[in-house]
Amino acid sequence: MSDHPYSQAYHAGEFGFVSGALSVDPGGLAVPGELPALRAAMARLEERLRTIDMTLADVVKTTYFVTNIALRDLANEHYAEVFAEPRPARSFVAVSSLPYGANVEIEAIAYRRPSASI
Template sequence: MSVSPDHPYSPAKPAGNHIYVSGALSVDKDYQPVGGRREALDAALDRMTERLATVGGRVEQLVKLVYYVTDVSLREEANQQFEDRLSAARPARTFVGVPDLPYGASVEIDAIAYVEEG
């Protein structure tokens, strides 16, 4: 994903030893919302991982994630997702309920990664 007229911000932005990743939604490549609870969580995490990779970042470098969800009962599935996909990085996480998200998505994830010098 690159900067576009619809999305004039950077998908991910390095700053010093950190990478700040813009919010990634639970949508497919055509911006259609992904259905299903775990499927939506995985789609948002996949989009976030793709954005992180645009500047050479990796999941193992994640230090903080913020989940914005339209249904806070997704917390248990999000915890399972952490165990399944983020156990090596074990980043900090914030889980926030919101009334709605762009494109009808049910999940949005933003992130901060730390890249060691060297």
């Protein structure tokens, strides 16, 4: 049984919905530093996508929750490194705090494109 009463990732038809992935290490401890935190949150997001047989290439929309809005420029640079064009849509929201002392949380919507048939 999970520690939380929700699915970390859920698929419905060709869509995948990923609950917020925090900037924590695999053991659940908050990752310090701005770029390391962004990378950690993205790594947790990738892990959750894999549980529904999806990858970052399937992501069509993300929402970032951050405790410091000044992180936006660095997050933009990181986004450009992680996602190929055309990049997913994104919202960027400042919040007062996040669970476990994290400073970044990323949630996503993914879409599994139908396979091309010959």
